[in-house]
Amino acid sequence: MNPTPHTSRVWKFGDDINTDDILPGKYAPFMVGEDRFQSYAFAHLRPEFAREVKPGDLLVFGKNAGLGSSREYAPEALKKLGIQATVAKSYARIFFRNLVNLGIVPFVSEEVVDRLNDGDRVSLDLATGRLVRGEEVFVLDPPPPFLLEALKAGSMLEYVRRHGGFPGG
Amino acid sequence: MNRPQTLAEKILSQKAGRPVSPGELVVVEVDHAMTIDSIVPTVIDRLAYLEAEPWDPARVSLVFDHVAPPANVNVANAQKKGREWARRTGVNFFEVGRGICHQVLIEEGIARPGMLIVGSDSHSTTYGAVGAFGTGMGATDIALAVATGKTWLRVPESVKVVVRGRPRPGVSAKDAALEMVGRLGADGATYMAVEIHLEDGAEEAFGLSERMTLANLAMEAGAKAGLVVPSGEILRRYDIPGWLYPDEDARYEKTLVIDLAALTPRLSAPFFVDNVHPTAEYAGTPVDFVFVGTCTNGRIEDLRQVAEVLKGRRVAEGVRLLVVPASSEVLKQAMEEGVLQTLVEAGATVGTPGCGPCMGRHLGVAAEGERVVSTANRNFRGRMGAASAEVYLASPRTAALAALTGRIPGEEENP
Numbered sequence: 001m002n003p004t005p006h007t008s009r010v011w012k013f014g015d016d017i018n019t020d021d022i023l024p025g026k027y028a029p030f031m032v033g034e035d036r037f038q039s040y041a042f043a044h045l046r047p048e049f050a051r052e053v054k055p056g057d058l059l060v061f062g063k064n065a066g067l068g069s070s071r072e073y074a075p076e077a078l079k080k081l082g083i084q085a086t087v088a089k090s091y092a093r094i095f096f097r098n099l100v101n102l103g104i105v106p107f108v109s110e111e112v113v114d115r116l117n118d119g120d121r122v123s124l125d126l127a128t129g130r131l132v133r134g135e136e137v138f139v140l141d142p143p144p145p146f147l148l149e150a151l152k153a154g155s156m157l158e159y160v161r162r163h164g165g166f167p168g169g
Numbered sequence: 170m171n172r173p174q175t176l177a178e179k180i181l182s183q184k185a186g187r188p189v190s191p192g193e194l195v196v197v198e199v200d201h202a203m204t205i206d207s208i209v210p211t212v213i214d215r216l217a218y219l220e221a222e223p224w225d226p227a228r229v230s231l232v233f234d235h236v237a238p239p240a241n242v243n244v245a246n247a248q249k250k251g252r253e254w255a256r257r258t259g260v261n262f263f264e265v266g267r268g269i270c271h272q273v274l275i276e277e278g279i280a281r282p283g284m285l286i287v288g289s290d291s292h293s294t295t296y297g298a299v300g301a302f303g304t305g306m307g308a309t310d311i312a313l314a315v316a317t318g319k320t321w322l323r324v325p326e327s328v329k330v331v332v333r334g335r336p337r338p339g340v341s342a343k344d345a346a347l348e349m350v351g352r353l354g355a356d357g358a359t360y361m362a363v364e365i366h367l368e369d370g371a372e373e374a375f376g377l378s379e380r381m382t383l384a385n386l387a388m389e390a391g392a393k394a395g396l397v398v399p400s401g402e403i404l405r406r407y408d409i410p411g412w413l414y415p416d417e418d419a420r421y422e423k424t425l426v427i428d429l430a431a432l433t434p435r436l437s438a439p440f441f442v443d444n445v446h447p448t449a450e451y452a453g454t455p456v457d458f459v460f461v462g463t464c465t466n467g468r469i470e471d472l473r474q475v476a477e478v479l480k481g482r483r484v485a486e487g488v489r490l491l492v493v494p495a496s497s498e499v500l501k502q503a504m505e506e507g508v509l510q511t512l513v514e515a516g517a518t519v520g521t522p523g524c525g526p527c528m529g530r531h532l533g534v535a536a537e538g539e540r541v542v543s544t545a546n547r548n549f550r551g552r553m554g555a556a557s558a559e560v561y562l563a564s565p566r567t568a569a570l571a572a573l574t575g576r577i578p579g580e581e582e583n584p
């Protein structure tokens with residue numbers, strides 16, 4: 001987890017964004033190349049996204065974010081583009097796991113999602129969940145301790161690499 | 170006394186070695202880990218990063234089905250990498266043409282009642298047909314399971330779906346499964362297990378194949394697992410562990426009842442699986458392409474239904490019919506029974522056992538603006554090729570009628 005909050009842009013998407021929206025299957029790494037697939041993130045939905053997104057930008061989703069295929073290269077494309085955190089009203093299960101495994105912090109908040117707008121400039125402290133927009137401060141609940149322990153190590157993958165097993169297991 | 174448990178809680182308690190309750194994050198032993206051609210390169214990379222070998226090669230399977238045979242050099246190279254890894258490590262390996270991962274694991278007797286199976290494919294819920302807790306995960310999850318023999322899970326709440334009675338003629342498990350997804354909604358069972366009870370005749374009407382269709386579609390309501398309570402054919406085919414039943418007063422988030430006697434054919438219209446309607450509402454809609462296959466409906470029972478409609482007849486002018494058997498076993502049986510002959514004589518094209526164009530990568534993708542009737546489980550925008558192609562999900566029988574007439578069938582053809 002990157003402890004230093006910095007200003008980033010909010011990219012806001014709606015409800016039920018599926019993994020085909022995030023990375024269309026035909027742009028899978030083994031179809032277009034390991035080094036290029038991230039440049040097709042949101043290719044159908046927001047063709048400008050991959051070009052304009054900056055590392056540390058915040059992705060905001062409505063409910064059931066990342067439903068659909070278990071393909072991990074959807075969140076991996078986001079990771080490669082420098083996304084460190086997402087906020088959603090709710091997540092599809094596999095997408096949520098993939099975010100934790102790869103080290104993108106998956107915050108959940110109905111209220112914050114409703115209040116944020118596409119294009120907002122915000123700063124987010126990943127460790128505390130403190131989100132600042134201009135004068136306004138929102139607090140996002142951190143993930144449960146089991147997941148937080150993994151995310152503090154960088155990701156679940158990183159945790160198991162270092163410890164040879166899961167937190168607490 | 171332990172609190173009453175659902176089927177999902179029973180299995181996860183067994184794997185955790187203690188009673189577990191919904192909402193808990195637990196680390197549990199897995200019985201089997203499955204991965205596929207398009208995901209295995211990442212699994213191998215992650216294992217290399219972890220500096221780990223499979224914890225038990227006999228409990229790991231690799232199936233080449235998603236882009237099989239390979240559509241381009243990248244895919245061919247990825248499969249080569251997977252094949253070499255499988256040879257070196259001794260994991261179970263199923264080559265191009267053997268079939269779709271979920272079908273293969275059930276045919277091979279690898280998936281059995283009471284197991285916890287993790288697969289790098291979201292429709293791993295299909296193992297619930299035999300009373301196994303099957304759940305889909307990403308490549309890193311699978312690598313972690315292959316390396317450690319364990320996984321972490323949030324114990325899910327359960328939704329109870331009661332499917333009762335006997336279906337009317339022309340109505341199948343797919344219609345019931347679509348009805349289930351339509352009524353639950355795409356996120357109606359997110360994080361939850363869907364526990365399906367077949368009652369009042371449904372337990373005999375729906376055998377293994379039909380249960381696979383139901384457990385498979387549970388995923389489209391966001392479910393973590395889709396468990397069909399063992400009964401009927403399952404009791405005759407498998408040894409069922411004594412503990413593998415839900416307790417009488419287990420707690421469910423909600424209960425849904427589907428009465429087969431009252432159910433008519435259903436379809437899922439573009440571009441969401443839960444956009445479910447009576448097929449008749451779309452009667453007469455012209456169709457360009459019909460696809461019969463996938464882990465949802467590519468089995469011999471499904472192909473027989475298509476052959477029954479098409480026997481001695483021809484696919485409508487201007488319609489393409491593609492049939493992709495779910496496995497080499499299905500293909501062989503279709504040959505032996507003459508089903509294949511009927512289909513080919515009717516004008517069908519037959520593809521290599523595997524996923525076919527289900528996810529729009531190869532072997533018959535849809536063009537811009539085309540309308541497709543498919544027996545698969547997903548119809549998201551762009552899923553089967555062009556973003557403007559419209560995919561209607563339906564039963565094998567509805568698909569066959571659409572191929573025959575070039576239109577989505579109405580009440581009179583599809584009672």
Ligand code: SF4
Pocket residue numbers: 235269270290292463464465523524527528545546
């Ligand atoms: S047939 Fe379709 S849904 Fe089933 S595993 Fe293959 S790609 Fe996935």
